[in-house]
Each structure stands twice: as C-alpha cells, then as structure tokens.
Amino acid sequence: MTANSRCSVAEPPGLETQRREIESLLRESELQAGDSWYVVDHRWFEQWKEFVESGNQNSSSFPGQIDNAELFEDLDSYHLKERLVEDEDFVLVPAEAWHKLLVWYGTVEGQPALERKVVDLPSTLKVEVYPVEVFLCLHSNMENIITAQFSRTDSINTIQAAMCRAFSVPPGSECRLWMKSSDSCCERLRNVHMSVLDSCLSSGMTVIMETRNADGTWPSSRPQIMRNSVEDQDSYRGQPGVCGLTNLGNTCFMNSALQCLSNIPPLTEYFLQSSYLEELNFTNPLGMKGEIAEAYADVIKQMWSGRHYSVVPRVFKVNKV
Incomplete structure (x- = not known):
C-alpha cells in the first residue's frame, strides 16, 4: 500500500474504537532506534480528536483526508518548512497508528508520507524530523x-x-x-x-x-608523467606492471622496494581488487587511518594499468612516508 493511496481507504471502526486504539498506541509506544514515526499536521490531528470525541459520525468536525499541506513550503517540492514546532505545528505518531489513520481516512492525493526515523544521538533518542x-x-x-x-x-x-x-x-x-x-x-x-x-x-x-580513471589515477589528483604531453601518455598501452618509478631525490631505495612489492602476485592482487579497503583501521590513534595503504594502492593501480611508461610516487613519499 502506498502512502498516498486513496483506493485503500477502508470503512473505519466506531469513533470510540478509533479513539481508544490511537490513544493506546500513542501512550504505549516508546522510541526505539531505527523505528519509523510519522509527522502529521497538528490542526488535522486535533480535528480528528474532536471528531472521535464527539461520538457523532455526522459531526461537522469530520477531518477528511490526512492533509499535511500546511507543513510544506510549497506543494511542488513538498519540502518541509523550517523551524516547525512539535505539538504546535505537527504531532508525531508511531507507524502502527499512522497506518490505521491512513486506512481509515487516506491522504490528500500526491502528498508524500512524512516518515521519520528514530535516531540514537549522543545521550538521547529522538525522532529525526529534519534529516x-x-x-x-x-x-x-x-x-x-x-x-x-x-x-x-x-x-x-x-x-x-x-x-x-x-x-x-x-x-x-x-x-x-x-x-x-x-x-x-x-x-x-x-x-x-x-x-x-x-x-x-x-x-x-x-x-x-x-x-578512478582507467590508468589508475583519480580525476582530482592526476600524477605527473614522464612524457612530453598528456596525449602521449593517454594513448600508451603497455604490459601491466612493467612501469618505471621516478626518482624524487634519494628515493632509489624506496622505488626499489616498491618494485619488489609490486611483483609479489598475492599482495598486488590484494590491492588491485581493493580488498584492502575492508581492513583499514580508522580507530587506532597511533595509526595513519589507512592513508599509507591508500597511497600504496594508488601507485600499484597506476603501475598495473598498462597506461604509464613511468609514474611519480610523490604522494606516497611526501605525505605518507
């Protein structure tokens, strides 16, 4: 059943039964992280309460379809107005109560259901009215x-x-x-x-x-290349893994170590398949939050893309080592 379905409206029970069921749900429902609650226009809900308390099915206080129009900035985007106040502009009802009201009264055509989740924020549980x-x-x-x-x-x-x-x-x-x-x-x-x-x-x-680009680089940080033009580098197709590393000044030992590590098949496959991402440690206060692993992965993916004569491991050297 869709939130704004009109064809699913069923014959509601008696007014006293409606009042008793909804009040019981409001009284007994507790906030639980992850549960859904719904935002309902305060005016409509108060009119519904007046209607069921009247005991008269023909009362002029009949609320009609659930109408949250007053809560929206406009009826095109259905963007919620800012700074709405609970129990003045809207009420929050648990999912079971909402679905009962929806079946009994339906909603104005086109209006979305204002479903909101209960979130466990520091020291409090609350319904997240404004995501x-x-x-x-x-x-x-x-x-x-x-x-x-x-x-x-x-x-x-x-x-x-x-x-x-x-x-x-x-x-x-x-x-x-x-x-x-x-x-x-x-x-x-x-x-x-x-x-x-x-x-x-x-x-x-x-x-x-x-x-990531096909050559192993990222669009926001394309590395320096050892050719006269970007076009030459982009058109190059070579054997994956057969790739030089530029000496950045006393980095010959680092480059040699990188080349050795690059030619350990299980290790290189581990980084080429991005398996390392699932094992990064972001919580160790003495660690690098995965930055060295990511920098190494970038070098390996560039070397094994088959699209570089040589790459410059500057990020790995300057920022990580």
Whole structure:
C-alpha cells in the first residue's frame, strides 16, 4: 500500500474504537532506534480528536483526508518548512497508528508520507524530523546537482550507494567521496562505515563523487608523467606492471622496494581488487587511518594499468612516508 493511496481507504471502526486504539498506541509506544514515526499536521490531528470525541459520525468536525499541506513550503517540492514546532505545528505518531489513520481516512492525493526515523544521538533518542539535506554531484559533471536527505545515523556508504544509483555509475567502479562546505573547502570522506553525524556532514554541504580513471589515477589528483604531453601518455598501452618509478631525490631505495612489492602476485592482487579497503583501521590513534595503504594502492593501480611508461610516487613519499 502506498502512502498516498486513496483506493485503500477502508470503512473505519466506531469513533470510540478509533479513539481508544490511537490513544493506546500513542501512550504505549516508546522510541526505539531505527523505528519509523510519522509527522502529521497538528490542526488535522486535533480535528480528528474532536471528531472521535464527539461520538457523532455526522459531526461537522469530520477531518477528511490526512492533509499535511500546511507543513510544506510549497506543494511542488513538498519540502518541509523550517523551524516547525512539535505539538504546535505537527504531532508525531508511531507507524502502527499512522497506518490505521491512513486506512481509515487516506491522504490528500500526491502528498508524500512524512516518515521519520528514530535516531540514537549522543545521550538521547529522538525522532529525526529534519534529516540532513545535502547536494550530490559527480566530479566529472559538477553542474548536475541533485538534492537528497539522509539520516544522521546513515553511513557514508549509504550515501555512496545512493549516488551510484542516482548517477548510473557502472557497477564495479571504484569511487571515493569528498564533502564540500560553503567556504569551498573539500575534505575526503575516507571511512565509508562512519555515520553522517560522526563525519560532521551537515545540511547545505555538497558531496562530490569521483571514480578512478582507467590508468589508475583519480580525476582530482592526476600524477605527473614522464612524457612530453598528456596525449602521449593517454594513448600508451603497455604490459601491466612493467612501469618505471621516478626518482624524487634519494628515493632509489624506496622505488626499489616498491618494485619488489609490486611483483609479489598475492599482495598486488590484494590491492588491485581493493580488498584492502575492508581492513583499514580508522580507530587506532597511533595509526595513519589507512592513508599509507591508500597511497600504496594508488601507485600499484597506476603501475598495473598498462597506461604509464613511468609514474611519480610523490604522494606516497611526501605525505605518507
């Protein structure tokens, strides 16, 4: 049954039964993390209470279909008005109570159900009336921006999956996300298992997704190359793994070690298949939060792309070692 279905309205029980069932659910339902509650217009709910308390099926206080129009900024986007106040502008009802009211009265056609999740925030459980609303776009097309809402308890991985669906990213593509605030400062969302709340992602921010290039590089950080032109490098096709490493000044031993490690098949396959991502340790206060592993993976994926004569392991050297 859809939230705004009108054809599913059933003959409601008697007014006293309605009142008793809904009041019992409101009284006995407790907030549990992950449960759904629904936002209902306060005026409509008060009129319904007046109707069922009247005991008269023909009362002029009959509320009609559930109508949340007063809660929306407009009836095109159905965007919730800001700073709505509970018990003044709206009431919260548990899912079971909502579905009963929906079956008995239906909703105004086209209006979405205002389902909200109970979230376990520091020191409190609450219904998240206002989820985090962010802008989403691809690094390759930052003009095409969509808006989406996520719970503060959703993981960054949930956002990534939603973006892959929304932008039709090919399955198997390796992606990474950045969050951008209004001051144009970008920060990597490195730990995809972290929650929206813990990642400090807030409403109004932009989440940018980039996908790894075929040559193993990232669009936002294409490395220096050992040719006279980018076009020469892009057209090159060689044997994967047969790739030089540029000496950055006293890095011959580092480069030699990287070449040796690159030619250990199980280890290289581990990084080429991105298996390492599931084992990054973001919690060790003495660790590097996976940065060295990611930098090494970038070098390996470039070397084994078959599209470079030589790559410059600058990020691995300067920032990680």
